[in-house]
Structures are given as structure tokens and as C-alpha cells.
Amino acid sequence: MWRGLWTLAARAARGPCRPCVRQSSGAGAPGSGAPGSGATIFALSSGQGRCGIAVIRTSGPASGHALRSLTAPRELPRARSASLRLLTDPRSGEPLDRALVLWFPGPHSFTGEDCVEFHVHGGPAVVSGVLQALGRVPGLRPAEAGEFTRRAFAHGKLSLTEVEGLADLIHAETEAQRRQALRQLDGELGQLCRGWAETLTKALAHVEAYIDFGEDDNLEEGVLEQADSQVRELAVALETHLRDARRGQRLRSGAHVVVTGPPNAGKSSLVNLLSRKPVSIVSPEPGTTRDVLETPVDLAGFPALLSDTAGLREGQGPVEQEGVRRARERLEQADLILAVLDASDLASPSSCDFLDTVVTPAIARSPNGNGQRLLLVLNKSDLLPPGGPDLSPELPPHLLLSCLTGAGLDGLLEALRKELAAVCGNPSTGPPLLTRARHQHHLQACLDALGSYRHAPDVALAAEALRVARGHLARLHGGGGTEEVLDIIFRDFCVGK
Ligand SMILES: Nc1nc2c(ncn2[C@@H]2O[C@H](COP(=O)(O)OP(=O)(O)OP(=O)(O)O)[C@@H](O)[C@H]2O)c(=O)[nH]1
Numbered sequence: 001m002w003r004g005l006w007t008l009a010a011r012a013a014r015g016p017c018r019p020c021v022r023q024s025s026g027a028g029a030p031g032s033g034a035p036g037s038g039a040t041i042f043a044l045s046s047g048q049g050r051c052g053i054a055v056i057r058t059s060g061p062a063s064g065h066a067l068r069s070l071t072a073p074r075e076l077p078r079a080r081s082a083s084l085r086l087l088t089d090p091r092s093g094e095p096l097d098r099a100l101v102l103w104f105p106g107p108h109s110f111t112g113e114d115c116v117e118f119h120v121h122g123g124p125a126v127v128s129g130v131l132q133a134l135g136r137v138p139g140l141r142p143a144e145a146g147e148f149t150r151r152a153f154a155h156g157k158l159s160l161t162e163v164e165g166l167a168d169l170i171h172a173e174t175e176a177q178r179r180q181a182l183r184q185l186d187g188e189l190g191q192l193c194r195g196w197a198e199t200l201t202k203a204l205a206h207v208e209a210y211i212d213f214g215e216d217d218n219l220e221e222g223v224l225e226q227a228d229s230q231v232r233e234l235a236v237a238l239e240t241h242l243r244d245a246r247r248g249q250r251l252r253s254g255a256h257v258v259v260t261g262p263p264n265a266g267k268s269s270l271v272n273l274l275s276r277k278p279v280s281i282v283s284p285e286p287g288t289t290r291d292v293l294e295t296p297v298d299l300a301g302f303p304a305l306l307s308d309t310a311g312l313r314e315g316q317g318p319v320e321q322e323g324v325r326r327a328r329e330r331l332e333q334a335d336l337i338l339a340v341l342d343a344s345d346l347a348s349p350s351s352c353d354f355l356d357t358v359v360t361p362a363i364a365r366s367p368n369g370n371g372q373r374l375l376l377v378l379n380k381s382d383l384l385p386p387g388g389p390d391l392s393p394e395l396p397p398h399l400l401l402s403c404l405t406g407a408g409l410d411g412l413l414e415a416l417r418k419e420l421a422a423v424c425g426n427p428s429t430g431p432p433l434l435t436r437a438r439h440q441h442h443l444q445a446c447l448d449a450l451g452s453y454r455h456a457p458d459v460a461l462a463a464e465a466l467r468v469a470r471g472h473l474a475r476l477h478g479g480g481g482t483e484e485v486l487d488i489i490f491r492d493f494c495v496g497k
């Protein structure tokens with residue numbers, strides 16, 4: 001522990017006295033100026049194509065002027081309430097549409113700048129007429145992708161994690177993704193980071209107080225012990241979140257569900273049934289599927305990437321063997337394995353071999369931790385004798401299904417929902433999930449810095465480790481102004497958002 005080694009050298013290194021609590025290194029502060037800020041931007045913010053109502057937005061100092069130029073009467077309407085106005089082309093005076101307009105003077109707007117919304121009739125000619133008219137107003141230019149949100153971020157209206165939540169909300173395709181994105185947009189992850197950053201700031205204040213005033217001054221007893229215990233608690237919290245990290249990412253980008261089994265078990269039939277489209281060729285010939293076929297699906301409300309694979313058997317031709325090699329490779333990457341057997345063919349060597357080499361070992365490895373999970377499906381239940389299935393009692397837990405008749409599908413979907421909730425985490429409860437690799441990276445780096453704190457040879461280095469840790473939290477939440485990170489995140493947005 002560094003405290004015992006607290007030396008004169010460290011005391012000399014500390015420099016003059018300074019306030020114990022320093023300025024935060026910018027958690028939550030808007031990191032960068034928006035590109036081209038100063039200009040007023042405009043774009044169609046609703047979807048492209050013919051629609052009932054289209055929304056065109058502007059943001060920037062010339063917004064009010066643009067609104068006055070296009071409308072009659074030419075004064076600004078009441079702030080934040082809808083007014084009906086005739087829109088005309090400012091040059092030709094030609095009427096463009098009768099539209100609802102909204103005036104949002106900054107800073108009380110989405111971007112924090114003066115903003116205007118034109119709710120026009122959604123025909124392509126109206127939309128392009130209004131966009132062209134706006135383009136002719138001096139000081140206005142078309143917006144780039146994500147530029148409205150980028151300005152909101154630059155003016156402190158949204159934190160970086162909220163921006164990510166917004167991007168995910170726009171792209172959410174399943175219920176679970178929507179719930180997770182909404183929670184992130186609500187700032188829950190940001191709040192958590194702020195709480196952690198506060199703890200770090202307190203710990204740093206204690207350490208710096210010790211550096212500045214030493215043991216002999218009128219300093220509260222045990223400041224360093226307090227800092228130590230704060231850091232310890234924080235490290236435990238971060239570790240818990242990191243253990244959970246892959247789940248949030250799976251929910252954002254889809255869990256890997258791999259369908260496997262011996263040839264002809266009905267793997268491709270199951271993939272087609274679950275994805276509700278003919279993704280894979282189904283045929284009575286064993287060895288039909290060779291390549292790994294991937295399809296994104298909504299499985300019981302969770303996003304999943306479903307992979308069909310070659311039936312596992314040895315000793316066939318080189319092409320099929322390559323398929324089997326790829327199948328095994330894909331199996332290793334699975335978050336959830338759907339193991340399929342032909343219920344009417346359980347005693348065959350290929351079924352027994354599959355049970356021994358894939359199912360039993362996977363069940364032994366899973367499923368309490370974050371390991372792979374497995375569902376055993378006995379397909380072709382329609383081929384079983386009517387007096388009830390005569391299945392071996394030694395079989396692991398399984399579900400009966402018939403891809404042919406659909407019997408057992410509801411039970412399978414329910415089981416999938418439970419498994420995927422475990423794989424992805426439930427976005428409605430529990431702590432906010434870390435949805436991106438970026439979150440995980442900064443959290444891990446923060447945790448590493450806390451480790452350096454504990455092993456620092458002197459108190460000056462310990463304080464420095466805390467500053468590094470705090471910097472990572474600030475970058476997680478605020479982006480730290482790193483242009484590259486901002487570019488990556490804002491690239492996800494469309495023009496007009
Ligand atoms: N009776 C019955 N036949 C089924 C069922 N599911 C699939 N089959 C049939 O079983 C045969 C094999 O189905 P596939 O889906 O191609 O099986 P597979 O596991 O993908 O086969 P490979 O890709 O060759 O490994 C086809 O003739 C299907 O029509 C079922 O539930 N009941």
C-alpha cells in the first residue's frame with residue numbers, strides 16, 4: 001500500500017497548496033462545437049415519400065427570419081404554439097401550402113437554438129417547394145445527417161449517452177430494444193455515471209486534502225481511509241456492471257441464436273418457421289444446408305440473429321465437411337443454441353452422437369453464469385405414435401415441436417422469451433445496461449485506474465490514478481469532445497434528426 005511509503009519525494013512533487021476539490025474535467029459538458037454552427041440548417045425531419053403531413057425543421061439564428069420570409073402575415077407567431085399560416089415563396093410570392101408553423105425561440109428548443117417547424121401537406125411537390133424556398137433564404141443551408149442532434153449535444157441539451165439512446169430509439173425494431181433505448185434516452189445511464197463520478201470526486205478531494213495539508217494540519221481523521229473505502233465500493237459497482245455488459249450490447253445488436261443438430265432433424269424447417277420466411281432450402285435429402293445462413297428475426301420481442309447450419313456428421317464429401325466445420329465454428333459464437341433432433345429417430349447413431357458431444361457438454365457448462373445457453377427441441381412430434389411419445393427418461397429437458405403442423409410452437413416461443421431475457425437482460429428492470437462497446441471500454445479503463453490507485457507507490461500517483469478514472473467516466477457520459485467518437489455516433493442518424 002502506498003500510504004506506508006508516503007515519502008518526502010511525494011511531498012515535494014505535490015507543488016503548492018491548491019483547493020481540495022478541483023473543477024470536474026468536464027463530465028456532461030458539451031464536448032465540441034457543432035460543425036458549421038452559426039449557420040442555420042434546415043431539413044425534412046419526417047420520413048421520405050408521400051405522406052399526410054411532413055415536418056420540415058430549421059435550427060439556427062436565421063430561423064425567425066426564415067419563418068417571416070415564408071409566411072404571411074410576416075410577424076412571428078406565439079412561441080411554442082401551432083399557428084396556421086399561408087406559406088409563399090419569398091422570391092416569386094407564389095403560394096406553396098397552407099401549413100401549421102411552430103416557433104421555438106432558443107434556448108427552449110430541441111437544439112437550444114432558435115428553431116422552426118413547418119408541418120406541411122406531405123406531397124413531394126409541396127415538400128420540395130418549401131425546401132427550395134428555405135434554401136433561397138440568406139444564411140440557410142441544408143442540414144447534414146444527425147446535425148440537429150449534434151447541435152442539441154453541443155448546447156448541452158442531451159448528454160452523449162442520451163444521444164446514443166435517441167439513435168437507438170430511431171433504429172429500434174423490437175419491443176425490448178425500444179424499452180432499452182427509452183431508458184437510455186431518459187438519461188438513466190448518464191445518471192449512474194454522474195453518481196460514480198461524484199464518488200470519485202469525493203475520494204479525490206480526500207486524497208488531495210491529504211496531499212495539501214498532510215497529517216499534521218487540522219485535517220479530519222482518516223481521510224485516506226474514507227477515500228479507500230469509497231474507491232472499493234465503486235470498484236465493486238463497476239465490476240457488477242461490467243459483468244452485465246455483454247447483455248446490453250446483445251439487446252442492441254441482437255443475440256446470436258444458432259440452430260444445430262444432426263442432418264435432416266428439421267433445422268432449416270425451424271429457421272423458416274421462426275423467421276416466417278423461406279430463408280433456407282428444406283429437403284428430405286440429408287446434408288442440404290452447407291453454408292451458414294443468417295437471418296435477423298424478432299424472437300418473442302427480442303432481436304436475434306438466427307443462424308441455420310449444416311447437419312453435424314463426419315465422413316462425407318469435402319464440401320459438406322467444410323459446412324460442418326463452419327457449423328461448429330458458429331456454434332462456438334452462439335449466445336443461445338437451439339439443438340434440434342428428430343423425435344422419431346432418437347435412437348439413431350447420429351442422434352446419440354449429437355446428444356453426447358453437443359447437448360450434454362453444453363448443459364453441463366451452462367446456464368447460471370454468462371455461458372452459452374441451450375434449448376433442446378425434439379422436432380417431428382407428428383411422427384410419434386398416437387399413444388403418447390415413448391421417449392427415453394434419460395433425455396435432458398426438452399420441448400416437443402412439429403414444424404409441419406406448428407404444434408408446440410407457442411411453448412417454444414415462450415421458452416425462447418425466457419432464455420433471451422436471460423441472455424439480453426430485461427430492459428424494464430435492473431440497472432441501465434451498457435449498450436455499446438464504447439461504454440464497456442471506458443468502464444473497464446476506469447476500473448483499471450482504480451486498480452492502479454490501490455497499488456500506487458505514493459499518494460501523488462494515487463491521486464493521478466483517480467483523475468484518470470474520472471476522465472474515463474467523463475468520456476463515457478460526455479464524450480470528452482473526442483471528434484472521432486462524435487462522428488461515429490452521429491453517423492447513425494439520418495438527415496433531419
Ligand atoms: N413429418 C415431419 N417432417 C418434417 C418436420 N420438419 C421437417 N420435416 C421434414 O424433414 C426433412 C428435413 O428437413 P430440413 O428442414 O431440410 O432438415 P435439416 O435439419 O435442415 O437438414 P440438413 O440441412 O440436411 O441437415 C424435410 O423433408 C422436411 O419436410 C416435421 O415437423 N414433421
Ligand SMILES: [K+]
Pocket residue numbers: 263264282283284285286287288289
Ligand atoms: K435436409
Ligand SMILES: [Mg+2]
Pocket residue numbers: 267268269280281282288289308309311
Ligand atoms: Mg438444413
